Amino acid sequence: MRKVAIINEEYCVGCTLCIDKCPFDSIIGSENLIHRVNYNECPGCKLCINVCPTDCISLIEIEKGNEYSKEKIKFNFNRKKARLVNISMNQAKSINYQIENLIASQND
Secondary structure, three states, X not given: OEEEEEEOOOOOOXXXXXXXXXXXXXXXXXXXXXXXXXXXXOOOOOHHHHHOOOOOEEEEEEOXXXXXXXXXXXXXXXXXXXXXXXXXXXXXXXXXXXXXXXXXXXXX
């Protein structure tokens, strides 16, 4: 048995605060949509609970064994960090592309 976060979908407003707070990318969802927890990725750290404005996140015990190792926690943490860097780089490329197009259109 091990503890994982669960989201009461009846009260979830899709604010994404829990997604932003989770260092393991174990919460799935998008802004204004109901979120869910991927139990295979959640180590039960409780970081998402305190940021939820509707108090719809709690911990439950699941039957799965506690095979959540330090290596998996580190892997998930690094995966989220890499994903956020990739998003940031793509946004920067998009902004630069738009600026170049604006400058080029003003020079015509």
